Amino acid sequence: MRIDAEFIQSHNGKTLSDHRESFAYLSGKLDRKGVDVSGFIQKISKFQIAIPSWALGTGGTRFGRFPGGGEPRSLEEKVDDVGLLHALNRASGAISLHIPWDIPSDVDAIKAHAASHGLVFDAVNSNTFQDQPAQAHSYKFGSLCHTSHAVRQQAIDHNLEVIRHGEALGSKSLTVWLADGSSFPGQMNFRKALQRTLDSLKEIYAGMPEDWKLFVEYKPYEPYFYSTVIQDWGTSHLLASELGDRAFTLVDLGHHLPNTNIEQIVATLMMRGKLGGFHFNDSKFGDDDLTVGALKPYQLFLIFNELVEGMEDPRSTNPSPAWMIDASHNLKDPLEDLLQSVEAIQLAYAQALLIDRPRLEEARESNDPAKAQELLQDAHRTDVRPLIAEARLRAGAAIQPIEAFRALEVRKRLIEERGAKSISTGL
């Protein structure tokens, strides 16, 4: 199914006058503070967040999976789902594929299909954490770090193949999340494993087109429970530095030990020109992959404070980071969840843009933490929802995407189309 512009316009009609009042009030206030509201809204509109193909179906845990219905049965239907989101919020204009789950049978057709939704293909993702049916060697004990040359070569070849698929689709980057690790003390020779991983990554890096970037994720645990080869940003940064100028660290919010100051990691990576991208989600305990902003919206805002500071610094050498959601939807409707996530990201971004940076720097220089806190809180406490809604309205999207999604009974219609028992490919 597709959502047509008329429906959106008519749905917007119901809340338009309310919205206009709220927007007038807020833009008036910001105007008087010297904020260029139009420029502000343009920044919001330009900020596009990629949707991962694997987040369109119901996820699960090791204990079980409770499927919803109407899940996309093919790559085409995954593109359709992202198209639905983008029609509703005009902020999800990219899809990130996972190989081998999403190998297109007809590249041109799928590109045209995506284009018809206004979508492009973001970073491609390789998978060396599962064994595929026809696979010669198992990744049970690792892939790029494996003790056996044959396994490493298979994993390298897979990544090179992913790059070829991505090239055909117009992607410009490869994200490597390496599950490799160990579950028992003694199991792995840490130094050899790291060296082998670096050597493997070098071959992948060498196989990338000149205009591509390589994103190296880190994660402290899971699916292995004692060590992971790339346990933290320091290890990822070390690898990316050895690999070269087009290798970067990718930060996934859920991939940190309890209490980690993630915003400082972001700042450090941007200072080094090595922040490649972001996987947004939220969590309370581990890599819980929950809706962005559902648990710690202030932390998200603090991270955007660093991102905005880095992006707006004219001396920064850091390329514009890649933005992607990486979540798992065990309980909520995946599309509702993604709409909530995108909105939470936009709110945090908008609030971070509102921070009075000259006065913040002044407070910092004069060591006035109370004032610095006031300035951050002033931005965070501002109800910026009318700005996001206005950005959507101007882009032809819904003032209230989730309400529109529910009013249109999208899920019901998807179930009618695809069945109640469809399972998203790859899950």
Place this chain on the structure above:
Amino acid sequence: MRIDAEFIQSHNGKTLSDHRESFAYLSGKLDRKGVDVSGFIQKISKFQIAIPSWALGTGGTRFGRFPGGGEPRSLEEKVDDVGLLHALNRASGAISLHIPWDIPSDVDAIKAHAASHGLVFDAVNSNTFQDQPAQAHSYKFGSLCHTSHAVRQQAIDHNLEVIRHGEALGSKSLTVWLADGSSFPGQMNFRKALQRTLDSLKEIYAGMPEDWKLFVEYKPYEPYFYSTVIQDWGTSHLLASELGDRAFTLVDLGHHLPNTNIEQIVATLMMRGKLGGFHFNDSKFGDDDLTVGALKPYQLFLIFNELVEGMEDPRSTNPSPAWMIDASHNLKDPLEDLLQSVEAIQLAYAQALLIDRPRLEEARESNDPAKAQELLQDAHRTDVRPLIAEARLRAGAAIQPIEAFRALEVRKRLIEERGAKSISTGL
């Protein structure tokens, strides 16, 4: 020094028209949603937060202390400081004393002094985590749990003496935070220590006036680093249950292991009628005692969601909890810090009051987590600052307390009065 009403009125004048516009906008919106704005503001006004006497000076860590200036040199000056806060926000109408640091020399005089600021005396706090100069026995190895009967008796007697001081001042509750614990495996017989603690608490409980309450805090570590006798709410609840109807658990936000779901603990205690009180602060790593709302404002809101739900439940048997800030001000001006803390508490309370509870229950009953999240976020994302400001305005307090505090150069004047090297008694 005292802040006179005229100053506040004149300071308010500068932002009055701005405030009126914001308040009109917000109250209009809430009106249309069916919120009784006046009743709402009355609830905010009635919500008073006690200030602990030990939070008025500069705190420190084991590594050092960097004093500010103008710290209160006596109990009278501590009362004055809380009076300053209360004059600015009309939300800090109580002071919580710590014995032996705050033993009044003339009870009637100090009561009259407090009354002149509009202050009452909240829970009194005992101290068995430090040795006082003239003390017969050391608390190095515990107090109420100590292996020696003489030490336990000394600690019991101290608590009874604290009750007597509190009675004279009009307090109605005793807060017992027990540092008792151990730093090494094997050091302590857990069961004997818990039994001795219970026995000691029984004697204290028996010594309380009939209309008093006993609050039992819990904390997982610090100042001992392996175990504490009352390590969690479960242990505190067990003790409070054994003690009787007037014994309750007190929750200090910083006294939890990483990732604890504190709001659920609050809900469980209220369900049992056993939540006695709250120590507000914020933290990232441990018992950091930072400004309330400075790190995790959404968590604070979620906690108030439970508190409001419990307080507004007509079937609840839980008495109205005691509200207190418990923070340590190592870097900020203590009074600015406390103004920020009180405001953060008020904002969280106001947002929690705004939650559309009937629809929330409906979402819960129909297992719609996306909708439940929308409802919570709608309340939390609302900029409720105009409501708090209006509550203050109506009570004769400052629209913007910190700005008023800075405009009046309160700290400068306190330093002139008390000197740059004054150290708050007890620190």
Place this chain on the structure above:
Amino acid sequence: MRIDAEFIQSHNGKTLSDHRESFAYLSGKLDRKGVDVSGFIQKISKFQIAIPSWALGTGGTRFGRFPGGGEPRSLEEKVDDVGLLHALNRASGAISLHIPWDIPSDVDAIKAHAASHGLVFDAVNSNTFQDQPAQAHSYKFGSLCHTSHAVRQQAIDHNLEVIRHGEALGSKSLTVWLADGSSFPGQMNFRKALQRTLDSLKEIYAGMPEDWKLFVEYKPYEPYFYSTVIQDWGTSHLLASELGDRAFTLVDLGHHLPNTNIEQIVATLMMRGKLGGFHFNDSKFGDDDLTVGALKPYQLFLIFNELVEGMEDPRSTNPSPAWMIDASHNLKDPLEDLLQSVEAIQLAYAQALLIDRPRLEEARESNDPAKAQELLQDAHRTDVRPLIAEARLRAGAAIQPIEAFRALEVRKRLIEERGAKSISTGL
């Protein structure tokens, strides 16, 4: 396959003289310290650890599963596998079943089969965290706590059915691990959920035979990632207390927040007479379900220190706890892993038995933490492996179970019997 006594005897022959020397040395030393070595070995021999039926196959994570081979295809083969373990170590004389995975088709036959291996049936486990094919209602949003009466009734009925199966097999207890929880703030009304859970448990409790016990597990998170209904021992203890004398808390080592002092929880529960049983495993990050003793053997020893103290206290009202391993074997051969786990438990138990308790109490009474530490470390640093080996030798088991397992090529033979692709029922 079965392991016959002759093989074990002949395998023992290879290391017998080495063992005799080690045992002679150690028993000589202990003798001189006044330890009754024979009594000691009898205690070790009597300590039997139940094996859960679900730990006999390869486990997995949400990211995938890398199966081994020769996994048991039926309840009979699961009993056979535990029989193999018990033949090798004579310390795994019980099996704990999981319903509906392990419903016996012929109860008498399976009882006879188990008896032929020297095995009894330990606690039975219910499953309300997954949906079974023919199930009327889904547990997606909980079971005993569910908002819908029909779902709760279904879950209650399932537990009652589990009891009936257990009764037929000779079990004497039901373990309830409740996955119930929520993944998003606001999703669940904490108080109502806890009340409904208590009400449901009351019906199950009422349906137990008079000589049965109910074990209530707790867990802070997973498979839900914001809250669980029974988040900690305090909640479990509260439920068990309300239920009655035959309801107890069950401690699973992996079900705690970071840094929790588990040994103190054990001590408190035993003091209250409410420790029902134990699920042994080890972990670094969460509920990692790794081999017992693989990560934190000293913590395990400290827990046994409390267990032994509680078990040997003549005034204790706590019944003898149920001992069970609860682990997941993603990488190792499940049977090797279980042999390692049992040995680690035995070592910790033996070391805890060696603690010089009178002197420890003396050190505690005189507040001498250095001495208390010396006494614990003296026991833990003692190489007690010869004692465990001797206990095995006397019981007709292998001096070195894993070596025997490997020498006999058990896994190879199981693969021959059952195939390389067999998957343990339930996984």
Place this chain on the structure above:
Amino acid sequence: MRIDAEFIQSHNGKTLSDHRESFAYLSGKLDRKGVDVSGFIQKISKFQIAIPSWALGTGGTRFGRFPGGGEPRSLEEKVDDVGLLHALNRASGAISLHIPWDIPSDVDAIKAHAASHGLVFDAVNSNTFQDQPAQAHSYKFGSLCHTSHAVRQQAIDHNLEVIRHGEALGSKSLTVWLADGSSFPGQMNFRKALQRTLDSLKEIYAGMPEDWKLFVEYKPYEPYFYSTVIQDWGTSHLLASELGDRAFTLVDLGHHLPNTNIEQIVATLMMRGKLGGFHFNDSKFGDDDLTVGALKPYQLFLIFNELVEGMEDPRSTNPSPAWMIDASHNLKDPLEDLLQSVEAIQLAYAQALLIDRPRLEEARESNDPAKAQELLQDAHRTDVRPLIAEARLRAGAAIQPIEAFRALEVRKRLIEERGAKSISTGL
């Protein structure tokens, strides 16, 4: 006081035959396994651990301090205390000074004094986390990272002065632990702070003699509670890499977030040739600074597994790390605590030396985690105390240092000499 050799010899006499039996048994077993026991004991003997001057008195927490007695009142007496330890264990042959607490008035005299005890001066430590009485600028808001040039210069100058003191004493390295950080979001510009820190460190590095090393510590929090400038090994490594070949990372065991895999960090740093040194202690919750090995002896062993692997790797470019205890003694006698710590380090080192590395590598290469675990556990479960005792015996030290310390009533004599109220300088 000094401990004379005769006392030790006579004290050893009491347990000599017991020791000889144990040693004979163990060395016989190791012999048969092909271990070169004499070479082994030489390695143990050569392993010397520096004692920090600040660990000789009673430490405290922010809540209080419970002093013992007989604390060293001067640098001379601190040297005496380390001399006492070294006499007892012949493994504490170095002292690490802290400036300004330990500025020697007569360098030659103190060097001679140390030499008379067989002691050398290890790394010197600077202090920019406290304000000294005569100091021009405050470190309240940082030192090397401070926004003010004058404060940074003062901190740089202090470090250069520390180097000069160290040079005079024969030290060869400077340890910089930088408390610098922030307690509130927004307070600090992370990137500027890190840049300023790097610039300041460059000046200190430039001021070091050619044969000196600079050790850069990291720590995630405390005394600041939101961020620290050098929050993790990645940041320290980044700074050390920028500084040059003689700058290294120093690992303090207590300076990590919960669940960090420290042993892997050690392995990574050694692989990069960047592990400069070690601060040993133990902890359960944070930087608890408890006795080494008191909480997590197996983790300590796993760390030594990596250290030994790195040290014995002929291709390693990592210089021999500096070994130091960094602990705080709040409850135990500081000297007893240090004796326990040194012994725990020696035991972990000895066990790590016992690991059968060829077979471990074989298990790793063949992905056999059960076997790898067996090999590590075999080493860790071996009671190596007789080897350490034998090393001490051969070096003229006590077979049982703590027993000797108690038999000699050292503390009692120190109190007689120095008084019950002496406070160690600097505390």
